[in-house]
Amino acid sequence: MEKNPTIYLTKFLVFTLLITYSLKVNAQDYEEVSTKNPFWEKVQIGGGLGLGFGSNFTNITVAPSAIYNINEYVSAGVGLQYSYVNQKGFYKSNIYGGSLIALVNPIQQIQVSVELEQLRVNTSFNSTFGGVTDNFWNTALFLGAGYRTNNVTIGIRYNVLYKENQGVYADPFIPFIRVYF
Known part of the structure; x- marks a missing residue:
């Protein structure tokens, strides 16, 4: 039985989008923390x-x-x-x-x-x-x-x-x- 790469690719893209969205939401939550650590203020x-x-x-x-x-x-x-x-x-x-x-x-x-x-x-x-x-x-x-x-x-x-x-x-x-x- 041949594996369908489209299913794996779809799962990968959904996972990537969820992680990206999570990072954006968490970045807003940690805004207060980032002012205490100057390293993260310089990361883009x-x-x-x-x-x-x-x-x-x-x-x-x-x-x-x-x-x-x-x-x-x-x-x-x-x-x-x-x-x-x-x-x-x-x-x-x-x-x-x-x-x-x-x-x-x-x-x-x-x-x-x-x-x-x-x-x-x-x-x-x-x-x-x-x-x-x-x-x-x-x-x-x-x-x-x-x-x-x-x-x-x-x-x-x-x-x-x-x-x-x-x-x-x-x-x-x-x-x-x-x-x-």
């Missing part, structure tokens, strides 16, 4: 959520992250990522891992970033001659720059470790929208 939480659907195609990404504001110019943090990609009848892929990020704001409107990302890629291909799997680690080192307004930054990043036709990224340049609360 953000991340990304990606959904892509098409003709027999599904792409779902969940990527939470957190940064610590060292001062008004420099921040450092960590992130997690999980992606599920499925082209019905062709391939399925689970991608998961983490990243380290450093942000520098030389002036209030400009943000420069360095991000080291390590992802595990587990892909299975279906073909007329049988199934093939491809499991590997994908390492990326992104250098980015963007325009910043309040807690939102819009920009582009470049993967200096990019090799054509290798890894999970189709292009070394990737636009981004970064939001931290």
Whole structure:
């Protein structure tokens, strides 16, 4: 009996949304406590959520992250990522891992970033001659720059470790929208 990944993915997304909502509610409850501990006053939480659907195609990404504001110019943090990609009848892929990020704001409107990302890629291909799997680690080192307004930054990043036709990224340049609360 084949397991249905949609059920597991739905459970994962519901769990993630409940945890995210719980963190938001708890953050409001602990507002009084955070004024006593200056560490938490400098922590910001953000991340990304990606959904892509098409003709027999599904792409779902969940990527939470957190940064610590060292001062008004420099921040450092960590992130997690999980992606599920499925082209019905062709391939399925689970991608998961983490990243380290450093942000520098030389002036209030400009943000420069360095991000080291390590992802595990587990892909299975279906073909007329049988199934093939491809499991590997994908390492990326992104250098980015963007325009910043309040807690939102819009920009582009470049993967200096990019090799054509290798890894999970189709292009070394990737636009981004970064939001931290």
